[in-house]
Amino acid sequence: MKTYEYDQSAAWFQRAAKVIPCGVYGHFSPAPCVPITHYPFYTARAEGSKFWDVDGNEFIDYMCAYGPMILGYRNPIVDEAFQAQLKVADTSSTASPVMVELAEFMVDLIPVADWAFFAKNGADITNYAVTVARAATGRRKVIAVADEYHGSSPWMQEAGHHGVMDADHVDVIRVPWNDATALEQAFARHEGQVAAFIATPYHTPVFTDNALPAEGYWAQAEAVVRKNGAVLIVDDVRCGFRIDMGGSNEYFGFKPDLICFCKTIANGYPISALVGTDALRTDCAKVFHTGSFWFAAGCMAAALACMKEMKRIDAPKLTMEKGQKLVDGLVDIAKGHGYNLKVTGAPSMPYLRTTDDESLMFHQKLCGESTRRGAFFSSHHNWFLSCAHTDHDIQRTWDIFEDAFKAVLR
Amino acid sequence: MKTYEYDQSAAWFQRAAKVIPCGVYGHFSPAPCVPITHYPFYTARAEGSKFWDVDGNEFIDYMCAYGPMILGYRNPIVDEAFQAQLKVADTSSTASPVMVELAEFMVDLIPVADWAFFAKNGADITNYAVTVARAATGRRKVIAVADEYHGSSPWMQEAGHHGVMDADHVDVIRVPWNDATALEQAFARHEGQVAAFIATPYHTPVFTDNALPAEGYWAQAEAVVRKNGAVLIVDDVRCGFRIDMGGSNEYFGFKPDLICFCKTIANGYPISALVGTDALRTDCAKVFHTGSFWFAAGCMAAALACMKEMKRIDAPKLTMEKGQKLVDGLVDIAKGHGYNLKVTGAPSMPYLRTTDDESLMFHQKLCGESTRRGAFFSSHHNWFLSCAHTDHDIQRTWDIFEDAFKAVLR
Numbered sequence: 121m122k123t124y125e126y127d128q129s130a131a132w133f134q135r136a137a138k139v140i141p142c143g144v145y146g147h148f149s150p151a152p153c154v155p156i157t158h159y160p161f162y163t164a165r166a167e168g169s170k171f172w173d174v175d176g177n178e179f180i181d182y183m184c185a186y187g188p189m190i191l192g193y194r195n196p197i198v199d200e201a202f203q204a205q206l207k208v209a210d211t212s213s214t215a216s217p218v219m220v221e222l223a224e225f226m227v228d229l230i231p232v233a234d235w236a237f238f239a240k241n242g243a244d245i246t247n248y249a250v251t252v253a254r255a256a257t258g259r260r261k262v263i264a265v266a267d268e269y270h271g272s273s274p275w276m277q278e279a280g281h282h283g284v285m286d287a288d289h290v291d292v293i294r295v296p297w298n299d300a301t302a303l304e305q306a307f308a309r310h311e312g313q314v315a316a317f318i319a320t321p322y323h324t325p326v327f328t329d330n331a332l333p334a335e336g337y338w339a340q341a342e343a344v345v346r347k348n349g350a351v352l353i354v355d356d357v358r359c360g361f362r363i364d365m366g367g368s369n370e371y372f373g374f375k376p377d378l379i380c381f382c383k384t385i386a387n388g389y390p391i392s393a394l395v396g397t398d399a400l401r402t403d404c405a406k407v408f409h410t411g412s413f414w415f416a417a418g419c420m421a422a423a424l425a426c427m428k429e430m431k432r433i434d435a436p437k438l439t440m441e442k443g444q445k446l447v448d449g450l451v452d453i454a455k456g457h458g459y460n461l462k463v464t465g466a467p468s469m470p471y472l473r474t475t476d477d478e479s480l481m482f483h484q485k486l487c488g489e490s491t492r493r494g495a496f497f498s499s500h501h502n503w504f505l506s507c508a509h510t511d512h513d514i515q516r517t518w519d520i521f522e523d524a525f526k527a528v529l530r
Numbered sequence: 531m532k533t534y535e536y537d538q539s540a541a542w543f544q545r546a547a548k549v550i551p552c553g554v555y556g557h558f559s560p561a562p563c564v565p566i567t568h569y570p571f572y573t574a575r576a577e578g579s580k581f582w583d584v585d586g587n588e589f590i591d592y593m594c595a596y597g598p599m600i601l602g603y604r605n606p607i608v609d610e611a612f613q614a615q616l617k618v619a620d621t622s623s624t625a626s627p628v629m630v631e632l633a634e635f636m637v638d639l640i641p642v643a644d645w646a647f648f649a650k651n652g653a654d655i656t657n658y659a660v661t662v663a664r665a666a667t668g669r670r671k672v673i674a675v676a677d678e679y680h681g682s683s684p685w686m687q688e689a690g691h692h693g694v695m696d697a698d699h700v701d702v703i704r705v706p707w708n709d710a711t712a713l714e715q716a717f718a719r720h721e722g723q724v725a726a727f728i729a730t731p732y733h734t735p736v737f738t739d740n741a742l743p744a745e746g747y748w749a750q751a752e753a754v755v756r757k758n759g760a761v762l763i764v765d766d767v768r769c770g771f772r773i774d775m776g777g778s779n780e781y782f783g784f785k786p787d788l789i790c791f792c793k794t795i796a797n798g799y800p801i802s803a804l805v806g807t808d809a810l811r812t813d814c815a816k817v818f819h820t821g822s823f824w825f826a827a828g829c830m831a832a833a834l835a836c837m838k839e840m841k842r843i844d845a846p847k848l849t850m851e852k853g854q855k856l857v858d859g860l861v862d863i864a865k866g867h868g869y870n871l872k873v874t875g876a877p878s879m880p881y882l883r884t885t886d887d888e889s890l891m892f893h894q895k896l897c898g899e900s901t902r903r904g905a906f907f908s909s910h911h912n913w914f915l916s917c918a919h920t921d922h923d924i925q926r927t928w929d930i931f932e933d934a935f936k937a938v939l940r
Contacts, residue, residue: 132627139633141645141811144625146820163622163827171622183623188822193622211798212573212581212603213593213906215554217542223549235551240650240800241821251684255693272819274661282816283665287701357822382822388621390650390800390823401551406692409682410556411651412598412767412792413800417573496623 121523124492128174129161146272147186152500158488160496166193169508171496179496180513180520182446184504187358187383187469190435191426192508198387201425206418216417222424226395229427230367232375233395237404239414242357242382243271245392246318248409249378252396253316253351256403263306263317263350266294267325270318270355297323297331300340307348317345318353321368322465327480327500329473330465338374351400357382357392362439362468362504365431367395384430386423393423430507436468439505442514443467446505449518457525471502482528489524490517531933534902538584539571556682557596562910568898570906576603579918581906589906590923590930592856594914597768597793597879600845601836602918608797611835616828626827632834636805639837640777642785643805647814649824652767652792653681655802656728658819659788662806663726663761666813673716673727673760676704677735680728680765707733707741710750717758727755728763731778732875737890737910739883740875748784761810767792767802772849772878772914775841777805794840796833803833840917846878849915852924853877856915859928867935881912892938899934900927 133150136143144150144161153159160173169192171181184190191198209216223236239245250262262275270276274288293310295302297319307314319341323331345352354376356368361384364371369379377400382392390413396404429435444467454461459482460475474483480499487499495517497503543560546553554560554571563569570583579602581591594600601608619626633646649655660672672685680686684698703720705712707729717724729751733741755762764786766778771794774781779789787810792802800823806814839845854877864871869892870885884893890909897909905927907913 132630136625136630136633139630139637139645141647141815144629144825145647145815146818146824148625148820148825161624162627163619163624164627166619166622171619171624173624174627179623181623185621185623185825186822188621193619199616206609209573209576209581209603211595211598211800212576213589213591213595214571214573214581214583215546215558217572217574217584219554220542220546220549223546227549235549237551237555240823241654243821244651247683251693254695260695260697272821273657277818281818282813283661285664285670287670291697388823388826390621390826390829392822403692405551405555408556408687408691410558411653411682412596412802413650413798414556415554415558415595416798416800419800 124177154484158492168192182503188388190384202422205421210418211416234398237394245380245394246270249353257315259315298334316351330471352376387426389419389422391419439468443505493520495520534587564894565898568902578602592913598798600794612832615831620828621826644808647804655790656680659763667725669725708744726761740881762786797836799829799832801829849878853915903930905930
């Protein structure tokens, strides 16, 4: 099987490194793409389940832009709604009616939601949720799960990151995932001081296995939060609409006070949403939070169309099935070579690891060799399935994986 | 002159109030639009210098979406660049080459800039600038100007806002505008603890007169910051490219370490940028900051086209001239009725106030009566001129203002 060259990616990256600190930053930084020579850095074109890099190499994309592309790139239904709105009004001096229709749709779709609020980034919404919780409780501290990610604001980052100081974490208490007793103890240690418990619906760390909620965990956790008069915030930025169209909490059987959505809601157009219960409506109304482009109507029209389409085709079920089929085949291929591929998390966004090598290096090589044969695999982050992935894509991915496995073993 | 009715705006707002806390939030909240019955709440269409609300009323728009629409709504040059990029790739799994071209263009355009970094909101960039300053200095405190706005993150908001706590402000020191001595004293009081001084290029508070830098202020302020080894951050989110294409600091003759851009850079498409000097490049590279849609290529193509076009036509000069012409006429009309209209700030984003009434109520009525005759005027916030405002628009605005004045005096 032909392996890709990345001369143009390298040339663009050299130019980038002169005018952008570290060339590409944040979660798109190529630094975690190991071996780095096996990955493309720049996209020339994207369509459906695939993208083509600046060297003309074709990739079946299992990162989906790190989550957003649930319906595949350039989905015509979402794009037409976006374009139709842009033809009349986008960023304007007042809001547009589509903002109301979008909020109405989300309130109808999501059992927990009595209202909706829109912004641009996931972190806009997780930060806002915490501020609303503080406003509602008059308390400051926040309990979060260790190694969980809620955006790149300093208070949410791990200690020791550059520019992040001890003072950023003074009000953040970290507890282990799936441990309701630890949660209860944290509340007891900081009695009357905790505004909120913020968590993803299941645990999605990087560089390590993901973990679904243990039997009974969410029921216990919810009870602990309620007993302590705090606000339960679900950060559904990554999982939202990949597990359940009503919010991932519905799948796991519990009711938060606030849910944060982003990534999938508009199939790649920049918008995020906070939904919540009536009990927090007044506090939300009183907390000031805004941004220059938050009322842009195009992204709202895209979100409305995207959510309608995800609901119509049952995108969570579809991506779960596609993901299960994909990983079952990959596990079999690994087994055929005498290796164990461990799959954790929801099948629509599976985390994979070759358990035979604790150093991750074997798995990194495997993902790298697959990528430079046309299956874009991250070795350190969960993958994402889209509704655009076809059986043909999956078969082709298995063939690539087989060939990549042989290359690594050679 | 016919005055507008807002039945459809009211109907949409009633629907909105059920599903969105306070109906419309943030800086688009209709609450400061006093008298509230004189303002539209929802845009149906926008083009050039105008928008039409959901009742079909036409407005010459002097808010320009609170800043972004420097070239006017639906500018064909920016829109074509945006559309051309969308046809190939927008939000993808890797960055796009246009990100490099955009950074190269900004480094070439802006004397202070050795590199550029992109995000979505103004606050993404002001927050990031402060984190980079903390990383570079190992210090935590930030000095800011009293009553100045740098985004809606709790640390930047005024104390007493709902959900904002004393702890949010513990590291923020506020000093009066145009007072280099106060700045020096603040540094002395917190010697060795101040990471940055963040300020807008000139003072743009709401509900009160704006103020240009006093003679020598920026030279003194810059010297004080340098002497104390802190980072000088200019928040050019609102003024950027409305005063000088090289950054507003060039107009006022000083050199910050970091400049924050947003609003105008892509004529309404959601993108913001931080530019900075080589001395801070490594710290910027090491500080982790990212967002789900920060690598969307469409907005970057729009920004590149918008900045090229602003440079080609000299948008700062053009909007300065249009603004000066507009306000000169308005001042004359007020004078004709025996009233004094005070104009402060840059003519491209003038702040107006009728000085004969300290309560602001007369001025509010005047802006309200103008708005419901077709000149969209905010009474509490600076206005914004665009390159799309025509002589005909300005003449029509004067006629409206004359009629509004008569209505208020009746």
